[in-house]
Amino acid sequence: MANISDVAKLSGLSKTTVSRVINNHPYVSDKKREQVLKAMKELGYIPNPSARRLRGQLTTTIGVIVPRIVNPFFAHLINSIEQAASEKGYQVLIGQSYEDKEKEVAFLNLLKTKQVDGIIMTSTENDWNVIESYIEYGPIMLCNDYVNQEIAPMIRLNQAKGAYIGANHLIERGHRKIAYCTGGLFDEQGKGKDRNRGFQKALSEAGIKINPKWIFIDQHTIEDGKHVLRQILEMEDRPTAIFTGSDEVAGGIVIAAKEKGLTIPNDLAVIGFDDQPIAEILDPKLTTIRQPVDLMGEKSIEVMIEMLENPEMEIRNYDLPIELIVRQST
Amino acid sequence: MANISDVAKLSGLSKTTVSRVINNHPYVSDKKREQVLKAMKELGYIPNPSARRLRGQLTTTIGVIVPRIVNPFFAHLINSIEQAASEKGYQVLIGQSYEDKEKEVAFLNLLKTKQVDGIIMTSTENDWNVIESYIEYGPIMLCNDYVNQEIAPMIRLNQAKGAYIGANHLIERGHRKIAYCTGGLFDEQGKGKDRNRGFQKALSEAGIKINPKWIFIDQHTIEDGKHVLRQILEMEDRPTAIFTGSDEVAGGIVIAAKEKGLTIPNDLAVIGFDDQPIAEILDPKLTTIRQPVDLMGEKSIEVMIEMLENPEMEIRNYDLPIELIVRQST
DNA sequence: TTGTAGGCGTTATCAT
DNA sequence: ATGATAACGCCTACAA
Numbered sequence: 115m116a117n118i119s120d121v122a123k124l125s126g127l128s129k130t131t132v133s134r135v136i137n138n139h140p141y142v143s144d145k146k147r148e149q150v151l152k153a154m155k156e157l158g159y160i161p162n163p164s165a166r167r168l169r170g171q172l173t174t175t176i177g178v179i180v181p182r183i184v185n186p187f188f189a190h191l192i193n194s195i196e197q198a199a200s201e202k203g204y205q206v207l208i209g210q211s212y213e214d215k216e217k218e219v220a221f222l223n224l225l226k227t228k229q230v231d232g233i234i235m236t237s238t239e240n241d242w243n244v245i246e247s248y249i250e251y252g253p254i255m256l257c258n259d260y261v262n263q264e265i266a267p268m269i270r271l272n273q274a275k276g277a278y279i280g281a282n283h284l285i286e287r288g289h290r291k292i293a294y295c296t297g298g299l300f301d302e303q304g305k306g307k308d309r310n311r312g313f314q315k316a317l318s319e320a321g322i323k324i325n326p327k328w329i330f331i332d333q334h335t336i337e338d339g340k341h342v343l344r345q346i347l348e349m350e351d352r353p354t355a356i357f358t359g360s361d362e363v364a365g366g367i368v369i370a371a372k373e374k375g376l377t378i379p380n381d382l383a384v385i386g387f388d389d390q391p392i393a394e395i396l397d398p399k400l401t402t403i404r405q406p407v408d409l410m411g412e413k414s415i416e417v418m419i420e421m422l423e424n425p426e427m428e429i430r431n432y433d434l435p436i437e438l439i440v441r442q443s444t
Numbered sequence: 445m446a447n448i449s450d451v452a453k454l455s456g457l458s459k460t461t462v463s464r465v466i467n468n469h470p471y472v473s474d475k476k477r478e479q480v481l482k483a484m485k486e487l488g489y490i491p492n493p494s495a496r497r498l499r500g501q502l503t504t505t506i507g508v509i510v511p512r513i514v515n516p517f518f519a520h521l522i523n524s525i526e527q528a529a530s531e532k533g534y535q536v537l538i539g540q541s542y543e544d545k546e547k548e549v550a551f552l553n554l555l556k557t558k559q560v561d562g563i564i565m566t567s568t569e570n571d572w573n574v575i576e577s578y579i580e581y582g583p584i585m586l587c588n589d590y591v592n593q594e595i596a597p598m599i600r601l602n603q604a605k606g607a608y609i610g611a612n613h614l615i616e617r618g619h620r621k622i623a624y625c626t627g628g629l630f631d632e633q634g635k636g637k638d639r640n641r642g643f644q645k646a647l648s649e650a651g652i653k654i655n656p657k658w659i660f661i662d663q664h665t666i667e668d669g670k671h672v673l674r675q676i677l678e679m680e681d682r683p684t685a686i687f688t689g690s691d692e693v694a695g696g697i698v699i700a701a702k703e704k705g706l707t708i709p710n711d712l713a714v715i716g717f718d719d720q721p722i723a724e725i726l727d728p729k730l731t732t733i734r735q736p737v738d739l740m741g742e743k744s745i746e747v748m749i750e751m752l753e754n755p756e757m758e759i760r761n762y763d764l765p766i767e768l769i770v771r772q773s774t
Numbered sequence: 775t776t777g778t779a780g781g782c783g784t785t786a787t788c789a790t
Numbered sequence: 791a792t793g794a795t796a797a798c799g800c801c802t803a804c805a806a
Binding site: 115160161162163164165167168182183184186189190192193196207208210223226227228229251336365369372391392394395396397 | 445490491492493494495497498512513514516519520522523526537538540553556557558559581666695699702721722724725726727
Binding site: 464467492 | 782783786
């Protein structure tokens with residue numbers, strides 16, 4: 115593999131001049147620039163990123179942590195981030211945490227050794243004080259997930275509002291027996307707390323008391339959704355509607371409900387979250403809360419690049435709109 | 445960020461000894477090893493991968509090229525590759541080609557500069573002679589996609605057989621008017637040629653003539669599938685069954701068919717390819733050809749690591765089983 | 775406008 | 791068993 119010296123030799127110039135051409139520095143005569151370019155092409159020369167990184171250069175690489183790539187929501191989020199990054203001349207390095215603290219830390223360590231310029235976290239496994247300790251090595255920001263702090267920018271969706279409008283929609287449809295399904299916990303602190311709050315607010319405003327039996331926590335997959343439906347079927351007093359924290363879980367509920375002979379939305383209204391492709395594939399099509407994935411990707415990259423170019427930048431949060439998409443399941 | 449000199453200083457030893465400890469070399473006394481380990485922990489030391497790569501080390505990183513991550517088939521394939529790699533202590537670097545030749549070449553270039561030890565290609569955009577020219581920089585192998593050559597190992601599925609059993613299944617169900625939908629072309633050379641051959645073989649063995657009007661090429665997405673159905677509806681002479689090259693396209697056909705009031709499989713039988721999650725979500729559930737994604741990932745990593753450890757390894761191909769999953773759409 | 779020299783962090787070679 | 795030193799490829803003071 116040709117290196118900068120080879121190019122220098124072939125072009126009859128010094129390494130410095132070659133380097134200047136590579137990096138678009140001024141003070142290179144057009145003639146010599148031509149010579150260098152020609153030699154580079156002739157040798158198929160590509161600057162060695164390891165050497166550049168070692169030298170302390172920016173890497174034009176941004177790391178993105180997701181829980182798992184097989185979750186379509188995150189696959190689409192990665193995609194939108196990568197598209198936006200690509201337009202600005204940045205690469206994206208994808209890391210799956212598999213919801214594992216150590217894997218997350220391992221990825222954050224890329225910052226220490228300048229493998230990436232900055233990191234966008236779409237989920238957080240470790241406590242914030244752990245993550246915070248990496249900020250000295252490079253900018254970190256949160257997109258999608260968020261925590262209570264003011265040290266890293268966050269691209270947030272108003273999850274509370276999303277849950278609120280979703281629950282309200284069910285109430286407007288006449289439901290008063292509403293179940294709730296979350297990927298997190300149903301408490302004041304844990305994952306999904308904002309959605310919990312929005313849900314609770316809608317119900318309390320309508321004078322509806324929450325039935326604890328109809329609260330399902332830690333539900334993620336299609337299989338989980340099927341299981342939820344089976345549990346509901348075994349109840350004496352059944353809900354007439356269910357709000358879920360993901361389209362996948364909602365999908366599982368819809369599929370299992372049909373298998374059991376229930377009609378959606380007549381026997382059970384179902385509302386999802388994310389507006390993934392599956393929402394339009396299901397029959398009936400899923401009413402859901404849309405998360406603006408493309409916007410999230412664009413905004414993340416915009417903010418990240420600003421942090422990279424201007425480290426003194428003011429840290430703030432960016433709230434993106436969230437929207438109810440009414441289809442057939444409610 | 446602490447470096448090897450800091451560790452050397454703190455432990456009162458030389459860089460060489462520290463390096464020996466890091467790399468598990470022999471000839472280090474247990475006492476000194478302890479000292480070094482302690483200093484490393486104290487400083488939170490992490491070896492700098494850029495320096496190692498620059499020095500010509502193996503990177504324990506394997507690159508994987510996929511067309512796009514939002515395609516669930518490839519998301520799952522990446523996932524299985526990463527799992528297998530992780531067990532062997534290898535990282536995975538994901539690259540999306542977006543079906544673009546230049547993006548693919550850009551990723552292959554990582555090999556030149558030792559950013560990755562080897563590359564697994566799940567699709568190929570460039571001509572083989574282009575890709576072949578990168579083999580001198582590190583092992584390249586194909587998984588899923590394949591070409592006619594003997595220079596790189598390939599993990600193949602017998603696509604011809606897959607298409608053959610799929611088409612045969614339709615024939616056994618009594619169909620004789622069978623349409624065909626491919627992501628490639630319907631010729632002897634281009635993408636998808638093996639599937640084409642299998643399909644043609646099944647029909648010709650049953651004495652069925654192929655109707656060129658029922659051949660749809662370059663179909664990939666759910667939207668494409670919907671479009672195909674609309675085209676079929678406008679035909680005077682309609683097929684009673686359709687074989688598709690992907691579950692996504694099949695899904696689009698199913699969804700659009702239901703919208704138009706057709707009953708599946710009575711009015712139109714549909715068979716997909718891949719056995720993606722969508723196949724079980726669709727209503728009716730999709731009959732499809734399963735590709736053994738987990739096996740593909742495991743085998744790829746196994747072969748790749750063998751190539752890395754033994755560059756003289758004999759190049760051969762690995763054929764994995766492909767299987768018909770009968771559900772409700774046929 | 776161009777070139778020389780030093781150092782980024784690591785490991786292999788050669789001494790001791 | 792341990793250590794000094796050179797080299798990987800690049801960029802940037804500094805010098806000319």
